[in-house]
Amino acid sequence: MAQYPQSPTMGQMMDRPLLISSIIEHADRYFGSNEIVSRRVEGDIHRYTYRDCHKRARQLANALAGLGVKMGERVGTIAWNGYRHMEAYYAISGSGAVLHTINPRLHPEQVAYIANHAEDQYILFDMTFLPLVEAFASHCNTVKGFILMGDRDRMPATTTIPNLMCYEDLIAANSAEFEWPLFDENAASSLCYTSGTTGNPKGALYSHRSTVLHSYASAMPDSLNVSARDTVLPVVPMFHVNAWGLPYSVPLTGAKMVFPGPALDGKSIYDLFEAEQVTFSAGVPTVWLGLLTYMAQNELKFSSFKRTVIGGSACPPAMMRAFRQQHGVEVVHAWGMTEMSPLGTCGTLQTKHLGLSEEGQMAVLAKQGHAIFGVDMKIVDDAGVELPWDGSTYGNLLVRGPWIISSYFKNEGGDVLVDGWFPTGDVATIDADGYMQITDRSKDVIKSGGEWIGTIDLENIAMAHPAVLQAACIGVFHPKWDERPLLLVVKKTGADVTKEALLAFYEGKIAKWWTPDDIAFIDALPVGATGKILKNKLREQFKDHVLPTA
Ligand code: ADP
Numbered sequence: 001m002a003q004y005p006q007s008p009t010m011g012q013m014m015d016r017p018l019l020i021s022s023i024i025e026h027a028d029r030y031f032g033s034n035e036i037v038s039r040r041v042e043g044d045i046h047r048y049t050y051r052d053c054h055k056r057a058r059q060l061a062n063a064l065a066g067l068g069v070k071m072g073e074r075v076g077t078i079a080w081n082g083y084r085h086m087e088a089y090y091a092i093s094g095s096g097a098v099l100h101t102i103n104p105r106l107h108p109e110q111v112a113y114i115a116n117h118a119e120d121q122y123i124l125f126d127m128t129f130l131p132l133v134e135a136f137a138s139h140c141n142t143v144k145g146f147i148l149m150g151d152r153d154r155m156p157a158t159t160t161i162p163n164l165m166c167y168e169d170l171i172a173a174n175s176a177e178f179e180w181p182l183f184d185e186n187a188a189s190s191l192c193y194t195s196g197t198t199g200n201p202k203g204a205l206y207s208h209r210s211t212v213l214h215s216y217a218s219a220m221p222d223s224l225n226v227s228a229r230d231t232v233l234p235v236v237p238m239f240h241v242n243a244w245g246l247p248y249s250v251p252l253t254g255a256k257m258v259f260p261g262p263a264l265d266g267k268s269i270y271d272l273f274e275a276e277q278v279t280f281s282a283g284v285p286t287v288w289l290g291l292l293t294y295m296a297q298n299e300l301k302f303s304s305f306k307r308t309v310i311g312g313s314a315c316p317p318a319m320m321r322a323f324r325q326q327h328g329v330e331v332v333h334a335w336g337m338t339e340m341s342p343l344g345t346c347g348t349l350q351t352k353h354l355g356l357s358e359e360g361q362m363a364v365l366a367k368q369g370h371a372i373f374g375v376d377m378k379i380v381d382d383a384g385v386e387l388p389w390d391g392s393t394y395g396n397l398l399v400r401g402p403w404i405i406s407s408y409f410k411n412e413g414g415d416v417l418v419d420g421w422f423p424t425g426d427v428a429t430i431d432a433d434g435y436m437q438i439t440d441r442s443k444d445v446i447k448s449g450g451e452w453i454g455t456i457d458l459e460n461i462a463m464a465h466p467a468v469l470q471a472a473c474i475g476v477f478h479p480k481w482d483e484r485p486l487l488l489v490v491k492k493t494g495a496d497v498t499k500e501a502l503l504a505f506y507e508g509k510i511a512k513w514w515t516p517d518d519i520a521f522i523d524a525l526p527v528g529a530t531g532k533i534l535k536n537k538l539r540e541q542f543k544d545h546v547l548p549t550a
Pocket of ligand 1: 425
């Protein structure tokens with residue numbers, strides 16, 4: 001970690017470390033009766049308060065201490081968004097151990113690799129994942145025991161899982177007398193592995209300080225804008241990048257929390273939104289697509305939902321329009337990465353934009369937005385030379401800030417920073433007002449005759465067509481131009497469009513040479529563990545595709 005010079009005149013403020021435990025303590029003391037509502041894996045709705053959550057987190061902290069978990073040791077979780085997972089978040093990190101959230105959508109072999117790499121001491125899991133745990137448990141080298149997050153009556157009669165314990169028994173057997181320890185705020189708090197589309201997954205190791213700072217910054221009005229008057233439903237999973245920090249920023253502000261558990265289909269989400277009067281939510285575009293489709297099919301409206309943050313992949317303007325214009329829901333387009341805790345930018349309007357037409361405002365909001373305070377960004381060319389902020393010059397996007405990794409866990413991958421900046425692997429423009437727009441991931445950019453074609457624009461245009469549900473664009477081999485765009489399209493149920501009509505839809509919307517050379521209609525797009533379309537799979541699937549112009 002960088003050391004900075006000390007001034008002879010240091011400030012005289014209290015040196016209270018920024019610790020995660022202080023968030024749940026604050027929620028208990030000041031918002032103790034505010035609710036946490038969870039749709040459980042058991043199928044029912046569970047309700048309790050921040051005070052109850054804090055109490056059970058302390059009981060769990062005592063249980064972990066009793067099991068011999070020490071400061072700095074990793075404890076894994078494989079769980080949906082729910083109250084027990086929240087208790088684990090605070091019990092593990094709060095007691096000085098490291099919460100290692102594991103993505104259950106990974107292959108059992110990858111889970112075992114991650115658990116071994118992290119040297120997890122215990123793994124807590126929701127009963128949904130019993131078969132997954134049975135599949136990898138015997139491959140774990142460091143795990144001393146597994147804890148099923150449920151009541152005794154949910155424990156399997158027989159299992160191959162070694163030292164399987166019952167979560168509710170552990171809670172019941174332990175007292176709530178527990179003082180959260182004070183320690184250096186730079187201590188590791190949680191660990192999340194990137195999904196590793198290429199090579200082995202690498203761990204981003206967050207600290208208490210980075211997490212608390214990220215929580216402050218992400219709650220601000222032009223970030224996620226969470227307050228004590230909100231009811232927040234995180235659709236983004238707690239098993240990946242800490243649900244974009246919501247398990248911290250929501251109790252910090254005192255908002256009511258609603259956890260969706262495993263039911264992430266349009267109907268279940270809609271029903272929970274209405275039953276709990278949710279005002280704010282956050283998720284990736286694929287989940288919102290499910291919700292919007294369900295609502296359109298059933299002609300439904302929201303009665304309380306006001307604002308949503310969409311990120312993880314580019315939010316198509318057509319989706320933003322559907323939320324804004326059909327449902328009166330404000331959309332904040334956000335960008336970030338596992339390596340960035342994750343929030344980097346959020347797209348919101350400034351006073352000077354308020355007089356713009358709807359389309360003028362949409363042009364601002366479609367971008368990934370402004371750096372939230374704490375994050376700094378720049379774009380550079382391949383030689384590392386900084387590029388202008390003119391909204392059209394695109395380059396490699398680099399970032400720095402106190403909640404951005406300086407290296408991966410166990411220094412996997414070696415030095416990752418370039419002159420103190422983290423290279424994101426994204427290609428972007430930044431305009432004169434500082435609004436960043438992602439053109440593409442650098443590995444997805446189509447290189448056509450020495451020029452670059454960004455795929456996000458091409459996909460967004462297709463998705464604005466009324467017959468298109470989803471679109472993904474990839475580069476395929478072309479004898480003259482090296483690569484040309486092939487558009488893969490999933491049509492909406494009951495809707496139709498021809499290749500020619502969809503290609504004609506591009507006219508006037510984009511430089512002619514960017515227009516896809518071909519379109520293939522397919523039934524579904526492959527989606528990875530974090531809800532992103534797997535373009536490497538599509539490239540593999542269509543590697544022999546012959547373009548009509550080739
Ligand atoms: P993974 O979950 O696959 O490990 P991350 O969640 O860290 O990866 O994904 C980060 C990447 O997702 C970014 O580098 C960027 O390419 C993409 N991404 C995230 N948000 C957006 C967005 N709003 N628009 C476009 N791309 C995005």
